[in-house]
Every structure is written in C-alpha cells, then in structure tokens.
Amino acid sequence: MDRLVNFSTTVSWGITDPQRFQQLMDEAKSLVTGGYYLGDNLFTWCRNNSALEDPAFIRALQTNVQNSSDEAIAWRRYLLACSASHAIHLNGDFVECGVYLGTGIKTVIDYFGKDRFDKKFWGYDTFDYHPTKGHDFEEQRNGLFQKVKERFAEYSMVRLIQGLLPESFQQGCPERISFLHIDLNNAEGEIASLDHLWDRVVPGGLVILDDYEWAGIYREQKRAEDRWFQDRGYRVFPLPTGQGFLIKR
Ligand SMILES: C[S@@+](CC[C@H](N)C(=O)[O-])C[C@H]1O[C@@H](n2cnc3c(N)ncnc32)[C@H](O)[C@@H]1O
Structure with missing residues (x-):
C-alpha cells in the first residue's frame, strides 16, 4: 500500500542553466514525500508511476x-x-x-x-x-x-x-x-x-x-x-x- 516508486533522469529540454537546474531539482526531490518522476520536462510527486510497476x-x-x-x-x-x-x-x-x-x-x-x-x-x-x-x-x-x-x-x-x-x-x-x-x-x-x-x-x-x-x-x-x-x-x-x-x- 505504501510502495513508492521514484524515477529521475537529467533529460529535459528548454533549460538555460542545466547545472543549477539539476542542483535545485536534487533539493526539490529531497523535499517531497516520494513517488516522484523527473524528466521529459515533468516533475511530479505522490504519483504511482504505474509505468514503472508494469x-x-x-x-x-x-x-x-x-x-x-x-x-x-x-x-x-x-x-x-x-x-x-x-x-x-x-x-x-x-x-x-x-x-x-x-x-x-x-x-x-x-x-x-x-x-x-x-x-x-x-x-x-x-x-x-x-x-x-x-x-x-x-x-x-x-x-x-x-x-x-x-x-x-x-x-x-x-x-x-x-x-x-x-x-x-x-x-x-x-x-x-x-x-x-x-x-x-x-x-x-x-x-x-x-x-x-x-x-x-x-x-x-x-x-x-x-x-x-x-x-x-x-x-x-x-x-x-x-x-x-x-x-x-x-x-x-x-x-x-x-x-x-x-x-x-
Ligand atoms: C520526433 S521523430 C519521430 C520519433 C518516433 N515517433 C519515436 O517514437 O521514436 C519525427 C520524424 O518525423 C519525420 N517527418 C517529419 N515530417 C515528415 C513528413 N512530412 N513526411 C515524412 N516524415 C516526416 C522526420 O523525418 C522524423 O524522423
């Protein structure tokens, strides 16, 4: 019931300062409860990430x-x-x-x-x-x-x-x-x-x-x-x- 699947890549588009962005996203990931998906211009959390359970x-x-x-x-x-x-x-x-x-x-x-x-x-x-x-x-x-x-x-x-x-x-x-x-x-x-x-x-x-x-x-x-x-x-x-x-x- 409480299983959380996380997914994270460095691939997104339209970012002006990738290094700074990555630092901030690393911090953002540490501030959420889990079940996050980061990549392809998405950052979501508290998601089941069903794709990754199939x-x-x-x-x-x-x-x-x-x-x-x-x-x-x-x-x-x-x-x-x-x-x-x-x-x-x-x-x-x-x-x-x-x-x-x-x-x-x-x-x-x-x-x-x-x-x-x-x-x-x-x-x-x-x-x-x-x-x-x-x-x-x-x-x-x-x-x-x-x-x-x-x-x-x-x-x-x-x-x-x-x-x-x-x-x-x-x-x-x-x-x-x-x-x-x-x-x-x-x-x-x-x-x-x-x-x-x-x-x-x-x-x-x-x-x-x-x-x-x-x-x-x-x-x-x-x-x-x-x-x-x-x-x-x-x-x-x-x-x-x-x-x-x-x-x-
Ligand atoms: C984003 S890629 C496709 C990626 C692919 N659907 C996948 O899932 O990996 C876009 C493709 O559309 C083709 N394309 C764009 N306009 C076209 C047209 N008028 N006729 C044929 N192919 C076209 C390009 O050659 C290119 O390979």
Whole structure:
C-alpha cells in the first residue's frame, strides 16, 4: 500500500542553466514525500508511476533504449502502450506518422510480445533526412531507412514506408485504423496526415499527437490541430506529458 516508486533522469529540454537546474531539482526531490518522476520536462510527486510497476513495459522500454531521451520519455511511451492495449481489441491497423529509429513502434509491439501482436503496424517517415530544415535528428542520413528495416527484420507485421507525407500514403495505407500516433514535429505534415487518415480511424480508435501540448516552436501544431478538430466537433485532451489524446466517436 505504501510502495513508492521514484524515477529521475537529467533529460529535459528548454533549460538555460542545466547545472543549477539539476542542483535545485536534487533539493526539490529531497523535499517531497516520494513517488516522484523527473524528466521529459515533468516533475511530479505522490504519483504511482504505474509505468514503472508494469514489468512487461519496463522490459519493452529498456530493451529498446537507443539514446538518453528514450528513457526519459517513459511516461509518454507508457501512454502509447496503454492506448495500444485498448486499440488491439478494435478492428483496424496501427499507424505511426514519424518513425525515426522505430523505437516507439518497437516498444509498443514488444510490450505485448511480437508473437502475440496480431495487428499490422504501418510506419511512415522520410528516414534518411528530416524534411523540416534544422530539425534533423542524429543518424538522419543516407542509410537510416536500411538500418531501421533491419531492426524490424523479425517483425513481419511492420510495414515501413519511406517518403514524404502525405504523398507517401499512395505507396500503401490501411483502410481501417484503430491506433494513430502522429509525431512529425511540424503542423503542415500533421494536418495533411489527419486529412488523409481521419476518416479511416474506426469508432473507438485512438489518436495520440506527440507534440500537441508542447509550447514554443511546437505551439503552431496545437493551434492548427485545435482548428482542425474543432471543425469536426472534437476537443483534444491536453496531457501533462506534452501529448494530445483523442478518442474517435
Ligand atoms: C520526433 S521523430 C519521430 C520519433 C518516433 N515517433 C519515436 O517514437 O521514436 C519525427 C520524424 O518525423 C519525420 N517527418 C517529419 N515530417 C515528415 C513528413 N512530412 N513526411 C515524412 N516524415 C516526416 C522526420 O523525418 C522524423 O524522423
């Protein structure tokens, strides 16, 4: 009953003096009763940290870590895993727009176990370059697509499609979608993806917008998505993780 799980990383963004910030957060952690989560621009306490009490998730998260951010975003990834636990019971495929190294897709599938995951999972990305100038991630250069394909060599349910969205939907796109994760870091690509995919999301299907609740350069995404969903009679749930969440009626 009184079990407290703590989680702490040094990975957060938008900090002007990381050393001072870390000192202050170390002190702040010592002043709370426990059950804290520090990382990915979150500091919460008196939380159950359910993600870290779920052994299948911990295993999926840890075996897929490629860089320090992958650990810090545990809470965000757990929301994907929990969404997938719902969507797996619906009629429809899984889709991720913005795959990068494929860690999100692989963590979700491994959470269930690849032999028990009976959905197709479609992943769309340019892979070898980032289409928005100045946004390139480490490793985004010629050859990345090949590397990501190799990472999924044993995952026959994964369909990776290389190319610029929304044009690359012409290479293949599921008729019905139960899980839609959009993570392109730009409003134009995300709105174009919603234009193309929304009608395919089945009733009860889930949409997770990775950047929706992030401020600064990402705010344009929220503004565009709010207008887009308002026109369709929806309101996005803003999550403390920085994500946006929505259930299709
Ligand atoms: C933040 S990363 C995705 C991270 C991934 N979802 C994960 O969980 O690890 C964003 C990706 O979106 C891709 N991207 C952005 N705009 C795109 C577009 N219009 N078409 C295809 N890919 C795009 C970039 O190449 C980049 O790899």
